[in-house]
Amino acid sequence: MEPVLNKRSVGIVMPLFAMRSVADWGVGDFASMKNWINYLASTKTSVLQILPINEMAPQHSCPYNAMTSFAIDPVYICVEEVQDIINSPEAQSFIKTIRPVVDIWQKSERVHYVTIRDAKLKALWNGFGYFLTNEWLKDSDRAKEFKTFLAQHAHWLDNYALFRALKDYFKWQSWTLWPEEFQNADKNALAGFEKDYFKQVLFFKYLQWIAEEQIKQVTSLAASKQMYIFGDIPFGINLDSADVWAERDNFNTAVEVGAPPDQFSTEGQHWGMPGYNWLHMQATGYEYWKRKVGRACELFDIFRLDHFVGFFRTYIYKSQEDRGEFDWLGEDAQAKRGYDFLVAIQEASRGKQSVGEDLGVIPDYVRRIMADLNIPGYKIMRWEQDSGYYRDPAKYPYISIAAVSTHDTETLKGWWESIPLADRADVWEMISGVKTDGIIPFTQEIQEQILRRLMNSGSSIVMLSIQDIVGIADRINTPGTVSNQNWTFRFDAMPENIENIYPAQIQAYKKLITECNR
Numbered sequence: 109m110e111p112v113l114n115k116r117s118v119g120i121v122m123p124l125f126a127m128r129s130v131a132d133w134g135v136g137d138f139a140s141m142k143n144w145i146n147y148l149a150s151t152k153t154s155v156l157q158i159l160p161i162n163e164m165a166p167q168h169s170c171p172y173n174a175m176t177s178f179a180i181d182p183v184y185i186c187v188e189e190v191q192d193i194i195n196s197p198e199a200q201s202f203i204k205t206i207r208p209v210v211d212i213w214q215k216s217e218r219v220h221y222v223t224i225r226d227a228k229l230k231a232l233w234n235g236f237g238y239f240l241t242n243e244w245l246k247d248s249d250r251a252k253e254f255k256t257f258l259a260q261h262a263h264w265l266d267n268y269a270l271f272r273a274l275k276d277y278f279k280w281q282s283w284t285l286w287p288e289e290f291q292n293a294d295k296n297a298l299a300g301f302e303k304d305y306f307k308q309v310l311f312f313k314y315l316q317w318i319a320e321e322q323i324k325q326v327t328s329l330a331a332s333k334q335m336y337i338f339g340d341i342p343f344g345i346n347l348d349s350a351d352v353w354a355e356r357d358n359f360n361t362a363v364e365v366g367a368p369p370d371q372f373s374t375e376g377q378h379w380g381m382p383g384y385n386w387l388h389m390q391a392t393g394y395e396y397w398k399r400k401v402g403r404a405c406e407l408f409d410i411f412r413l414d415h416f417v418g419f420f421r422t423y424i425y426k427s428q429e430d431r432g433e434f435d436w437l438g439e440d441a442q443a444k445r446g447y448d449f450l451v452a453i454q455e456a457s458r459g460k461q462s463v464g465e466d467l468g469v470i471p472d473y474v475r476r477i478m479a480d481l482n483i484p485g486y487k488i489m490r491w492e493q494d495s496g497y498y499r500d501p502a503k504y505p506y507i508s509i510a511a512v513s514t515h516d517t518e519t520l521k522g523w524w525e526s527i528p529l530a531d532r533a534d535v536w537e538m539i540s541g542v543k544t545d546g547i548i549p550f551t552q553e554i555q556e557q558i559l560r561r562l563m564n565s566g567s568s569i570v571m572l573s574i575q576d577i578v579g580i581a582d583r584i585n586t587p588g589t590v591s592n593q594n595w596t597f598r599f600d601a602m603p604e605n606i607e608n609i610y611p612a613q614i615q616a617y618k619k620l621i622t623e624c625n626r
Contacts, residue, residue: 112154112155113568118570118624119154121515121572122573123171125183126584127143134210134213134219138184145330145335146333151621152618154336155335155337160341161407162175163179163182172414173345175348175350180319180320185232193232195238198238199235218592220596232315254314264399270298270301273309277308284347338409342414343419344365347380359382361382366425370469397449413462416466417468417469447477450462464478464485464486484508504565512558520559521555521580524550539557
């Protein structure tokens, strides 16, 4: 496909977990994604953004704090499309017994990660048993395909599978509490463990192979529809992760990444993730990050670099200290660190498009470097102001992504109904050219005018959340809160019925794509 920045396009942000389909198990899966690609392509949508899909620990739901930078979360596998599950009497019997519960999950308004993941892993374990007996031990063609996958991905897969099996073995204790030989990944200890628990270790490699097969079907379908898949690389990684356990030299576990105090958080933010050892990463030519980017480029056409400013300077907290500091001092040194890093990343990106999440307080030199390297940043309409006046989206630079919300903010409807009347009046004047008192209720007409203004922006890419397209207030995440409402949103429509549930909104969206030459 041609580079995405070569044309004006529009995309939809819909987390994979939120994609509802007729046969899902209460969380979006790769089969759901294929259904949505087929539908969205029919609307002339060019981009589908799905947020991170890295594996999370059982009790976690935030994909930006995963336990691996490389492995796909098995919760996104469509178990009923796995050949070994189709062929396994044990797997089919298990699925039959839990079918009533699956039906409840499927109708739920929220994702129930713990129970869904547990059920999928049980079904996949049964399918894996069938694969071992009927494929692996017979060295069949499928077994040979699996072995090819193992060799191609050994650079991350071997450590990940050992870590994942050890997590089960030690009943999900943090690796920092494991016996010393396992804490320190002693080669002899690991070899002995893998010999004793070969089946368990191989199972986690098998899961990644199955996930890879399914997502490749998705990306092949998207390419045939001229649609770009937009993924995400979180800035940090959980301390209790395969990455930190196996590649400790790349991290500074004595500090915690966070954010400095600001108007929203007077004491700053602690993110619970270790810092990076930038000196080591520089000395190794950013080899670890090149592998991360390489993995993203295997899966996506566009990838978003989360917390973009952190590559130039990262705010860190030392142990037991409430006041933090930047890990790299001096503007020239920060600019050089970020520039050198991004050049290395672009070399590893195989022609795929990187995007920088440049929201918040961003030094001027960051945006200059982004422009020099043709890395789009974000223009969120509510935050784009000049001297207190809302900026006309037509003035947004071409190399940028225009949006009205992010996964961390209110949706368009939620924002419109919560902002002070004076601000609403100012926004509406920018949108319509009409001065008002701000008493303007959120209607489909208002929504359509706002989206039209954004779609006519100067930005090459416009990204709209599915909530903003249909005009609902459901959020993906509320930062700084711990709630079962975060990262569990399930969109209430499916490709088969979205135009029945939201007929006027979808018709308006289709019309705007044509009208605004997207």
